[in-house]
Amino acid sequence: xxxxxxxRLGAIGILLSTAALADGHIDxxxxxxxxxxxxxxxxxVVYSFTSRIGRVETAxxxxxxxxxxxxxxxxxxxxxxxxxxxxxxxxTNADVIYISDTPVxxxxxxxxxxxxxxxxxxxxxxxxxxxxxxLLAQRLSTKVLMYNEESNPDGAPIDNLWALxxxxxxxxxxxxxxxxxxxxxxxxxEIVLRSDEMSTAYEAQFxxxxxxxGATSAGERFIIDLFDNDLILVGSTDDVNVAVGAxxxxxxxxxxxxxSDRRDNADEGWALQVANDVxxxxxxxxxxxxxxxxxxxxxxAARLVIDFLMGDETQTGGPGLAPFYVAGDYVTRTDxxxxxxxxxxxxxxxxxxxxxxxxxxxxxxxxxxxxxx
Amino acid sequence: xxDTAVGGQGRRVxxxxxxxxxxxxxxxLVALIVLPxxxxxxxxxxxxxxxxxxxxxxxxxxxxxxxxxxxxxxxxGVVVSTGCILLGGFxxxxxxxxxxxxxxxxxxMATLPFMIPSFAAALAWSALFRNDRVGxxxxxxxxxxxxxxxWLAWGIVPTLIVLTLHYFSLAFTIIAAALATVNSDLxxxxxxxxxxxxxxxxxxxxxxxxxxxxxxxxxxxAGAVSNFATPALLGLxxxxxxxxxxxxxxxxxxxxxxxxxxxxxxxxxxxxFLWVGNxxxxxxxxxxxxxxxxxxxxxxxxxxxxxxxxxxxMVVLVAATVVPVIVLVASSLAPSSAxxxxxxxxxxxxxxxxxxxxxxxxxxxxxxxxVRALTITLGLGAAVAFSGMFVGLLASYTTARYRxxxxxxxxxxxxxxxxxVPGIAFGAAYIAxxxxxxxxxxxLYGTFALLVIAATAYLLPFSVQTGRAVxxxxxxxxxxxxxxxxxxxxxxxxxxxxxxxxxxLTAGGILIFVKIVRDLxxxxxxxxxxxxxxxxxxxxxxxxxxxQFANAITVVxxxxxxxxxxxxxxxxxxxxxxxxx
Numbered sequence: 001x002x003x004x005x006x007x008r009l010g011a012i013g014i015l016l017s018t019a020a021l022a023d024g025h026i027d028x029x030x031x032x033x034x035x036x037x038x039x040x041x042x043x044x045v046v047y048s049f050t051s052r053i054g055r056v057e058t059a060x061x062x063x064x065x066x067x068x069x070x071x072x073x074x075x076x077x078x079x080x081x082x083x084x085x086x087x088x089x090x091x092t093n094a095d096v097i098y099i100s101d102t103p104v105x106x107x108x109x110x111x112x113x114x115x116x117x118x119x120x121x122x123x124x125x126x127x128x129x130x131x132x133x134x135l136l137a138q139r140l141s142t143k144v145l146m147y148n149e150e151s152n153p154d155g156a157p158i159d160n161l162w163a164l165x166x167x168x169x170x171x172x173x174x175x176x177x178x179x180x181x182x183x184x185x186x187x188x189x190e191i192v193l194r195s196d197e198m199s200t201a202y203e204a205q206f207x208x209x210x211x212x213x214g215a216t217s218a219g220e221r222f223i224i225d226l227f228d229n230d231l232i233l234v235g236s237t238d239d240v241n242v243a244v245g246a247x248x249x250x251x252x253x254x255x256x257x258x259x260s261d262r263r264d265n266a267d268e269g270w271a272l273q274v275a276n277d278v279x280x281x282x283x284x285x286x287x288x289x290x291x292x293x294x295x296x297x298x299x300x301a302a303r304l305v306i307d308f309l310m311g312d313e314t315q316t317g318g319p320g321l322a323p324f325y326v327a328g329d330y331v332t333r334t335d336x337x338x339x340x341x342x343x344x345x346x347x348x349x350x351x352x353x354x355x356x357x358x359x360x361x362x363x364x365x366x367x368x369x370x371x372x373x
Numbered sequence: 374x375x376d377t378a379v380g381g382q383g384r385r386v387x388x389x390x391x392x393x394x395x396x397x398x399x400x401x402l403v404a405l406i407v408l409p410x411x412x413x414x415x416x417x418x419x420x421x422x423x424x425x426x427x428x429x430x431x432x433x434x435x436x437x438x439x440x441x442x443x444x445x446x447x448x449x450g451v452v453v454s455t456g457c458i459l460l461g462g463f464x465x466x467x468x469x470x471x472x473x474x475x476x477x478x479x480x481x482m483a484t485l486p487f488m489i490p491s492f493a494a495a496l497a498w499s500a501l502f503r504n505d506r507v508g509x510x511x512x513x514x515x516x517x518x519x520x521x522x523x524w525l526a527w528g529i530v531p532t533l534i535v536l537t538l539h540y541f542s543l544a545f546t547i548i549a550a551a552l553a554t555v556n557s558d559l560x561x562x563x564x565x566x567x568x569x570x571x572x573x574x575x576x577x578x579x580x581x582x583x584x585x586x587x588x589x590x591x592x593x594x595a596g597a598v599s600n601f602a603t604p605a606l607l608g609l610x611x612x613x614x615x616x617x618x619x620x621x622x623x624x625x626x627x628x629x630x631x632x633x634x635x636x637x638x639x640x641x642x643x644x645x646f647l648w649v650g651n652x653x654x655x656x657x658x659x660x661x662x663x664x665x666x667x668x669x670x671x672x673x674x675x676x677x678x679x680x681x682x683x684x685x686x687m688v689v690l691v692a693a694t695v696v697p698v699i700v701l702v703a704s705s706l707a708p709s710s711a712x713x714x715x716x717x718x719x720x721x722x723x724x725x726x727x728x729x730x731x732x733x734x735x736x737x738x739x740x741x742x743x744v745r746a747l748t749i750t751l752g753l754g755a756a757v758a759f760s761g762m763f764v765g766l767l768a769s770y771t772t773a774r775y776r777x778x779x780x781x782x783x784x785x786x787x788x789x790x791x792x793x794v795p796g797i798a799f800g801a802a803y804i805a806x807x808x809x810x811x812x813x814x815x816x817l818y819g820t821f822a823l824l825v826i827a828a829t830a831y832l833l834p835f836s837v838q839t840g841r842a843v844x845x846x847x848x849x850x851x852x853x854x855x856x857x858x859x860x861x862x863x864x865x866x867x868x869x870x871x872x873x874x875x876x877x878l879t880a881g882g883i884l885i886f887v888k889i890v891r892d893l894x895x896x897x898x899x900x901x902x903x904x905x906x907x908x909x910x911x912x913x914x915x916x917x918x919x920x921q922f923a924n925a926i927t928v929v930x931x932x933x934x935x936x937x938x939x940x941x942x943x944x945x946x947x948x949x950x951x952x953x954x
Contacts, residue, residue, distance in 0.1 A: 051919075081624070082901070085804045089818035093901055171506065177609060179622040232506065233609050366628070373437050373612050 026299060028121055031307045035064070037300035043068040044301035047083075048098040049076045049288070052323040059319035060308055067301050076101035077182045080108060083293075087114045095302035097291045098309070100141060101182040103189075103359040105289065110134060115291040120307040123333060127310075131332040137287035138309055140330040142259040143187045144283030144350050146244055148252035149273035156275035158254065161191075161198070162205035165225035173226065174243045174255035177233040178369050183286065187256060189358050189365045190284045190351050192219030197280035204279060220368060227372035237261065245270030256283055259342070260328030274328070276343050276350075285330070285350040311336060391775030394862070398771045399780055401764060402787040405830035409806035410640070410790065413633050413798070416805065422630035429634045439635065442614040443642070446598050449532060449615060450646070453597035454590045456537040461544025461589060464686055469552040470578070472672045474683050479690065480549070481939075486693040487542040487884075488934035489701075490891045490908065492602030493927050494535050497697035499607065500704070502526050506610060528611040532604050536597050538693040543596065543884075544589035547839065550880055551585030552578065570673045583653075588838050591650045595643055595792035595834070601894050617795045624801060636798035640790070647789055698931065705924035721921040737925050746905040747929070749821070750890055753906060754937075756821075757828040758886040762878055764829060765836025766844075770870060773844045774852070788837040791830055796894025803827040803899060819901035831895050832885045839881035840874070847873045887934045 026034075038044070044067060046053060053071035060069045074082065076099045086093055097115050099105055109115045119127070119136045131137035147156050158164065164173050178184040191198060195217035202210040202218060215221040232253070234240055240257040247269050254275065262272045275282050290309060296302040310333065311317025316325050317336050325331060327342035338344050417425055429439045461483075467473045468480040486494070501514055504521040515521050524530050555578055563573045579586075601617045608618065616639045623632030675682060706717040718724070724736035737743045768788050772781045791799060807817040807826065817823035847870055855865045871878065889895075893908045900909045911926035 086818060086901075089804075089816035090810065091816060091818050093819060093903060177622070233612055235605060235609055363628075367434055370434050370437050373614065 026303065027118060029300075029303070030122060031120070031304060034300045034304045034307070038064070038298070038304045039066040041298040041301045042066065043070060044095045044298045044305055045093055046071045046096040046098060046305060047074050047079050047094040048072065049074065049079060049100055050098070053098070055323040056309065056320065059322065060305065063308065063319065064304065067304070069305065075181070076105075077180075080104055083109055083114050084112075087112075092293050092295055092297055094293050095296040095298045096305045097293065098138070098288065099291070100286060100288050101186070102135070102287055102289060102355040103186060103353075103362055104182060105291075106134060106355050107359050110291070113294050116294045118290070118292045118303060118306055120303065120310055122307060123310045126333050126335050128332065128334065131287060135287075135289040135291050136306070136310075137332045138290050139288050139324050139332055140285050140345070140352075141183075141288050142283060142285050142328060142350055143183050143256050144259050144285075145254055145275040145278055146240075146257050146259070146262075146272045147254045147275050148244055148246075148249060148271045150247050150271035151249055151252050152273075156254075156273075156277060158275065159277060160201055160205045160279050161222065161281075162202050164254070165222065165229050167229075169229060169254070171230040171232065172251075172253040173229065174232045174234060174240050174253050176235065176237060176240060176256075177373075179366060179373075180235065181237075183284075184256065185362060185366055185369070186286060186353055186358055187284050188223055188369060189362050190353050191222055192217055192361065192365055193354075193357060194280060194351060195219040198222050201280045223365075223368060224372060227369075233373075241268070241270055241272060245272035247271050258328065260326050262328050263326040274343065276348060278349075281349050281351045283350050284353050285348065286353045286355075287332075391771065392780075394767075394771050395775060395778070395780040395784065398764075398768050399784050399787070402768065402784060402833070405764070405826070405833065406787055406790050409799070409802040409830070410794065412805045413802045414637060417630055417633045417637065422633075425628075425630035425634045428631055429638070437614075438619065438631065439616075439638065442616045442619045442635075443638075445529065445604075445608075445613060446616045446639070447642075448529065449536065449600075449604070450594045450598040450643075452533050453536045453540060454594035456533070457541040457544040457593035458548075458586055458590050460537065460541040460689060461546075461593075462548050462586065464541075464545050464689075465549035465552050466574075466578075467682060467686055469549050470673055471675050471682075473675060473679055473686070479683075479686050482690040482694055483545040483549075484542050484938055485690075485935065486539055486697075487546070488887050488891065488931060488938070489539070489694070489697055490602070490893065490911075490927060490930065491536065491539045491600055492606060492893065492912070493701055493924070494539050494693075494697050495531075495603040495606040497700040498531055498535050499526070500700050501696070502531065523611065528608055528613045531607045532613070535603050535607065536600060538689075539600075539603070540593040540596050541689075541693070544593055546880060546884065547589040547592070548582060548585050550839070551582040555581050573673075587650045587653055588841075591647050591789075592792065592835070592838060594646060598639065598643055599792075599795040599894075601795060601797065617797075620795055621797055624797065629801070633798070633801075636795060639798075640794055643792070644790075647792070648786075698928075701924045701927055701931070705921050705928055707921070721925045737922060737929070742905060743907070743910055743926065746907045746910045749904060750907040750930075751933070753821070753824055753828065754886040754890045754933075756825045757832065757889045758882040760825060760829045761832050761836040761885045762840070762882045765833060765840045765881060766866075766871070766874075766878060768833070768837045769840035769844050770866065773841060774849070785837075789834055791832070792834040794831075796831060796892065797897060799831050800827065800895050800897065800899045803830075819903055821904060824896065824899055824904060824906070827899055828889050828892070828895060832888055835884050835888065836881045839884065840878060844870060844874050883938055886937050890933055890937075891930050 026037075046056075046069060048056075048071055051073045053073055057069045057071040061067070072094075079097065079099050080101065083094070083097065097109075105115075110117070115135075117133070117135050119132050124132065127136070145156075145158075145161070147158075158169070163169060176184045178188050198221075199210050199218035202222075210218050210221060212218070212221055215224055232243075234243065237257045238261075240255040241261050241264070243253055244255040244257065245261075245265065245268070246252070257272070259274050262270075262274070264270060265272055290306045292299070292302050292306070308320040311321035311325075311331070312319075315337070316322070317331065317333070321331060321336070325336070325339060327339045330338070330342075330345045330348075342348075416422060428434050432438075464479060464483045468476045468483065473479065502521050502525060504515050504523065504526040506523055506526060559577050559581070560573055563577055568576065598615070599617050601621055604613060604615045605618045605621070608614065614622075616635055620632050620635045620639070623629070623635065703714055703717075705721055706719070707714065720736055722736045723738045725739060765788075768784055772784050775781055794802070803823065803826075804818065807823055810816045817826070851869050851873070852865050855869055860868065891908055893912055896906050896909055897912065900906060907926055907930055911923045911930070914923040914926065
């Protein structure tokens with residue numbers, strides 16, 4: 001305890017001195033200018049929604065041997081709960097927050113002042129405005145319909161989302177419970193927001209106009225029908241990946257999961273492939289954002305980490321971006337060429353979510369899903 | 374000095390016997406248990422969360438939000454607690470009272486399942502019985518060409534089986550401890566009078582151990598209804614929800630108000646059941662069975678049934694212990710979960726970081742986070758076992774010696790409360806309670822102290838319950854004689870009650886240590902990166918798809934638990950030589 005208190009006092013001391021030195025300019029500093037201060041701070045804590053933070057940690061400490069990066073792999077939903085609790089307790093554990101679930105992050109973390117935006121000046125002109133504000137998006141991630149390409153060598157077994165509600169796919173669609181993982185609730189929400197497109201796709205599938213039959217929109221109708229069709233809910237995306245992707249299956253299901261999990265095909269013995277040609281869209285594409293704690297204990301090191309995570313000046317962004325430069329993740333920096341093995345972003349048909357729109361009806365969609373379970 | 378500290382005669386006259394003690398104990402329990410829960414209730418009564426009550430109880434959501442999960446929860450509670458008493462009682466009877474072969478082996482094995490985290494048992498079940506409903510790889514049995522129907526692979530049936538096989542060892546521990554202290558005078562008197570084994574069982578053993586049976590049933594009921602991991606893993610693919618999975622889901626998606634309401638209702642429902650159980654026990658007034666004299670009775674001779682009963686016990690025990698352990702160990706070595714028994718590697722245990730393997734995560738022996746978590750977990754287990762047994766002993770002593778009055782009843786009821794609160798809700802309540810500064814007291818969020826305090830409170834029912842079952846059996850006459858010779862409260866406690874009750878207290882201490890070392894639900898919210906514990910680290914690896922690391926850590930947890938238990942049972946046999954025969 002005594003050591004901890006001493007450490008905290010030290011941290012506060014450093015915080016005060018750097019704050020005084022910084023005088024508001026710390027946001028404009030280059031990595032070289034940040035480095036001596038960051039070395040003085042000596043360590044930095046990162047909350048990350050992806051396990052790939054482990055590789056970032058190794059790479060960062062290789063690049064900056066004097067700074068100890070402590071990376072913690074915590075799901076977005078849990079980060080939100082944790083950061084709120086920490087704020088209430090007046091404790092700041094994390095310096096850097098790397099998170100998805102932006103609809104909730106914007107309202108519950110950014111607007112409440114728990115986290116703050118930061119864009120490294122080095123990359124400002126190379127990240128489109130929409131990915132710089134209100135928070136810096138490092139890359140775009142996905143929740144899309146995937147199928148088993150070993151069992152379906154000629155391409156996706158379906159071409160329309162509505163096919164998932166037919167008898168052919170009864171008990172053969174897998175996804176994570178939207179009430180347990182926020183990005184799946186975002187997916188359901190987006191389907192409702194895109195009701196017009198869902199309505200058009202319905203006609204393409206069944207040849208006649210949709211009968212809402214009590215539902216308030218085509219998107220809701222789809223969700224109701226999907227659950228009625230013995231949709232299988234599991235606990236994590238990896239469960240979906242195994243169910244859909246495992247090799248040697250005669251009649252594998254399809255499921256919603258992360259496009260980038262395809263990177264594990266070789267290691268895990270999967271045959272995951274995205275059903276990109278499904279109409280109206282295979283799923284959603286959403287930003288993974290980087291932010292600072294509003295009062296980080298290690299302000300310079302925290303900024304250095306974000307700078308590092310945005311990639312260096314080499315062709316594909318160097319060691320900071322390497323864990324994320326994979327097929328199925330779309331780096332937001334415009335000067336980094338798209339990954340050669342993935343569907344190019346422009347051809348990728350998944351819906352881009354609009355976090356503020358999603359936030360408006362997300363709770364209602366959660367309630368709808370609840371009544372269907 | 375100790376003789377006059379608490380038991381001053383002047384205060385006795387003023388307050389009546391035990392009032393000071395009762396007040397102190399009640400105050401401790403209220404601060405530990407009632408206040409955090411009260412915070413939770415108050416939270417749901419705020420203007421912007423109060424509608425959660427109508428959502429849960431009467432709105433269009435209520436069927437799925439509450440009533441259906443409630444039905445599953447009650448079914449699980451009743452079936453699992455009944456199954457646990459039958460199974461645990463049967464094994465305890467075999468081990469303590471009969472001449473079944475290898476009874477020590479049975480005794481040790483019967484305590485093991487409780488040390489296996491229930492999520493590990495559920496994972497082992499699906500590794501064996503998983504069918505192709507969820508696609509992907511099938512379980513071992515289906516892999517052998519035997520079709521597994523959905524009802525056996527998923528949902529309520531496997532949940533009931535896994536939970537019964539998990540909690541029966543809790544019932545075993547409690548019932549065996551009680552059976553071991555059945556006064557031989559009673560049994561011998563019956564034998565001399567010509568009573569047969571069956572008659573002795575029904576006429577003497579059962580009535581004397583009734584408190585333990587009810588206690589065991591209550592604990593298993595409460596454990597089963599609040600268990601999260603098993604119904605979550607086995608129920609989700611067929612969309613089976615219990616109140617605890619519902620509560621977890623609600624808190625996970627940020628609908629804290631609804632989550633708390635479900636938690637509060639779960640508390641009330643379980644409380645009603647436990648109240649009934651308590652009434653059954655409190656009708657009897659004396660359970661004193663360890664008195665100043667008496668010894669161990671002869672064992673029942675099972676004759677021809679010795680080996681068949683042994684075989685029956687072993688089938689259950691192997692299914693509950695050996696099988697999950699083999700699956701856990703195998704999957705901590707197998708790189709691909711599809712081929713559990715081939716291509717084994719020690720990388721997950723002792724490998725150095727290799728970028729091309731498991732995303733560069735080193736084996737657990739070289740992982741600083743895991744080593745740190747191990748230290749903290751052991752410290753936490755020891756601290757909580759000590760603080761828990763201290764408070765538990767105080768509470769059980771108080772209620773056993775001063776049974777009359779509303780305060781004793783209140784102590785018992787409050788001591789029971791945490792049982793009814795799912796760990797995750799208790800964790801959430803503690804964050805609300807001690808997460809922010811209270812007056813001059815600093816916020817405890819992220820400190821070791823918060824983990825210790827919350828875990829002590831959360832596990833108090835176990836310490837109180839095991840302490841009580843034993844203390845009630847320590848004859849009051851011993852203490853009376855001590856009091857007449859002038860021994861004060863502290864002296865009587867340390868010279869008579871504790872030495873005689875040490876078996877039960879140690880059993881309670883082990884239960885607490887083991888429970889906290891492998892607990893997930895309580896610490897999953899209290900956990901902070903700066904204060905990691907093993908089970909949460911394991912859970913994180915499991916949820917990220919690194920099942921091998923998770924299982925390796927689980928094997929470590931298992932090893933710690935078993936070592937602790939063996940150590941404790943060694944201590945017990947030394948302290949109670951009269952139990953050896």
